[in-house]
Every structure is written in structure tokens, then in C-alpha cells.
Amino acid sequence: EVKGFGVGGVMTYGSANETFAFEADATAFGVTGYLNGDADEIAQNAGASYEMMLGEMGIDTGVNYNIDSGDVTPSLELSFNF
Numbered sequence: 001e002v003k004g005f006g007v008g009g010v011m012t013y014g015s016a017n018e019t020f021a022f023e024a025d026a027t028a029f030g031v032t033g034y035l036n037g038d039a040d041e042i043a044q045n046a047g048a049s050y051e052m053m054l055g056e057m058g059i060d061t062g063v064n065y066n067i068d069s070g071d072v073t074p075s076l077e078l079s080f081n082f
Contacts, residue, residue: 004029043067049075056081 009024023036030050037044049062058079065072 041068 004027006027007025008027009022011020011022013020019039021036021038023034025032025034027033030052031048032050033046033048035043035046045064045066047062047064049060051058051060053059058077058081060075060077060079062075063072064075
């Protein structure tokens with residue numbers, strides 16, 4: 001990460017299915033976008049999320065798009081620090 005911009009990725013291998021899977025992500029201005037898939041299908045899901053703090057409350061909102069089914073899944077997570 002350099003000055004609020006970052007890139008990342010992860011690759012896994014499932015021995016039960018003998019399949020490789022991956023996820024690549026990039027972050028800029030608090031927004032993180034990602035793309036993930038596996039050896040059979042490079043792009044299965046794409047999405048983005050945004051994190052912010054509002055006082056002592058953390059807010060994380062995002063959306064996932066499943067490329068295969070066309071399903072769009074929004075999310076909202078709130079966390080509190082005491």
C-alpha cells in the first residue's frame with residue numbers, strides 16, 4: 001500500500017477438489033474492488049466495498065456480482081467500539 005492505494009491477491013489450492021482458486025483486489029480512496037475465480041472459470045465474482053468510521057461506529061458497505069448467475073448481493077455491516 002502506498003498513500004492510500006493498494007493491490008493484493010491470494011491463491012489457494014484445494015486438495016479435495018484438486019482446484020486452484022484466486023482473488024485479486026485493488027484499493028483506492030477507501031474503495032476496494034475485487035475479482036475472484038478458480039481454475040475452471042477465471043472470473044466468477046466481482047465486487048466492491050467501502051469502509052468508513054463515523055465516530056465510534058464502523059460502517060462497511062459493499063456489493064457482490066456473481067457473473068455466472070447474474071445475482072447482485074448488497075451488504076451492510078455496522079460495528080461499534082466501546
